[in-house]
Amino acid sequence: MCVNNFNMNVIDEVIKASEELFLEDDVENGVLEQLKDLWITKLKNANDEGHSANGTDIIVKSVLSQLDGNETDSDDSNASSSSSNEMSVAEEEEAEQLDDTEESLNSDDDLSEENLEDTDNVVICQYNKITRNRSRWTLELKNGVMTLDNKEFIFNQARGYTTW
Amino acid sequence: MSYQLYRNTTLGHTLQESLDELIQYGQITPQLACKVLLQFDKSINQTLATRVRSRLTFKAGKLNTYRFCDNVWTFMLNDVEFREVQEIIKIDKVKIVACDGKNVEGEGPSKK
Numbered sequence: 001m002c003v004n005n006f007n008m009n010v011i012d013e014v015i016k017a018s019e020e021l022f023l024e025d026d027v028e029n030g031v032l033e034q035l036k037d038l039w040i041t042k043l044k045n046a047n048d049e050g051h052s053a054n055g056t057d058i059i060v061k062s063v064l065s066q067l068d069g070n071e072t073d074s075d076d077s078n079a080s081s082s083s084s085n086e087m088s089v090a091e092e093e094e095a096e097q098l099d100d101t102e103e104s105l106n107s108d109d110d111l112s113e114e115n116l117e118d119t120d121n122v123v124i125c126q127y128n129k130i131t132r133n134r135s136r137w138t139l140e141l142k143n144g145v146m147t148l149d150n151k152e153f154i155f156n157q158a159r160g161y162t163t164w
Numbered sequence: 165m166s167y168q169l170y171r172n173t174t175l176g177h178t179l180q181e182s183l184d185e186l187i188q189y190g191q192i193t194p195q196l197a198c199k200v201l202l203q204f205d206k207s208i209n210q211t212l213a214t215r216v217r218s219r220l221t222f223k224a225g226k227l228n229t230y231r232f233c234d235n236v237w238t239f240m241l242n243d244v245e246f247r248e249v250q251e252i253i254k255i256d257k258v259k260i261v262a263c264d265g266k267n268v269e270g271e272g273p274s275k276k
Contacts, residue, residue, distance in 0.1 A: 007175055009215060013207040014179070018200050025196045031186065035200075038182035046174050117229070117240055121258045124173055126265030127237055137227055139239070142265050143212040145173045148246070148255050152174060155248075156216045162224035162241055 003152045011039055049150065121148045125158070135164045166205040167263050170212075179204055220248040224258070237262045 015036050022032050125144030130137070139160040146153040170176055183197040225243030232238075239260040246253045 006211065006216060010175060010204070010208050010211050013211065014200065014204050017203045017207065021196060021199050021203070022192075025193060027192055027196070031191045034191070035182055035186060038185060039179055042178035042181055043174065046178060117238075117259060119240075119257045119259050121255050122172075123258060123260040123262075124169055125260070125262050126167070127262040128265050130232075130237055130262075137230075139260070139262075141260070141262055143209070143216070145170060145175070145208075145212070146246075147174060148253055148258070153246075153253075154212065154216050155218045155220050156212070157219040158222065160222040160224060160241075160244075162227040162239075164227040164230065 003154055006154050007043060007152075011036065011043075047152070120150070122146070123148075125155075132164075137162050137164060166202075166209040168201075168205050169261065169263050170205065170208045171201065172261075173208075175208065176204065218248060220246055222246045235264045 015032060018032060018035075123141075123144055123146045125141045125146075127139065127141050129140040131140075132138075139158075139162070141158040141160070142156060144155045144158055146155070171180065180201065183192070183200060186192045187194055187197055223245050224241035226241065228240040228242050230237070230239050237260070239262075241258045241260065242256060244255050244258045246255070
């Protein structure tokens with residue numbers, strides 16, 4: 001099922017079921033329609049930002065250029081941050097030798113854990129079975145919505161393999 | 165009570181933003197917005213379970229981190245290749261959030 005169809009399906013169902021809720025709450029006529037319009041408009045804007053042509057199923061795409069770009073970016077930032085760490089440590093050591101004072105380790109030196117999990121490529125799903133054999137993991141997933149490279153995909157079943 | 169985790173998708177975010185706008189203009193109450201979101205949880209869980217048929221596989225070069233807390237798995241994968249039939253998508257960093265799929269509809273915990 002195409003992602004666009006899936007989205008419209010969910011939207012239609014939600015709007016239909018909300019009719020009663022809106023009536024119960026004595027909401028003005030037309031607000032429900034407004035909700036639907038707002039929702040669809042925002043969805044379109046989100047998709048356009050992802051520069052996807054038309055939300056079809058998984059498209060064959062050469063992401064090598066993007067992949068390379070991402071890799072160089074992350075490599076550069078890693079290299080520069082590690083070299084700056086090394087430099088500051090070296091500077092501190094020099095200061096110690098010169099001043100005979102000790103620089104204690106601070107919690108500022110810790111790598112923030114939040115940055116490690118920061119990515120726009122997310123898979124929201126349910127798991128059937130997660131298994132591990134030594135360091136080899138098998139992930140059996142279902143009912144997933146994925147946002148990869150600003151494009152949306154959906155799946156009923158997915159199976160993945162990876163190594164820790 | 166259906167899982168609330170799908171609120172964290174584009175579809176979910178856009179709905180929440182739309183509802184927030186209507187609340188701002190005083191056209192609906194926050195309580196009504198809450199009920200709509202609960203309906204959204206139901207509808208998306210149902211549609212995913214019944215109307216979607218695609219299967220895919222993926223292979224990741226590295227499992228960077230894993231976490232299992234409150235029956236929710238969170239994985240960070242690097243160098244991932246998603247494959248559906250003949251089509252391939254390569255992504256260098258992916259986060260997977262997965263709720264327990266065995267307890268569905270009424271038994272599972274609500275999870276944002």
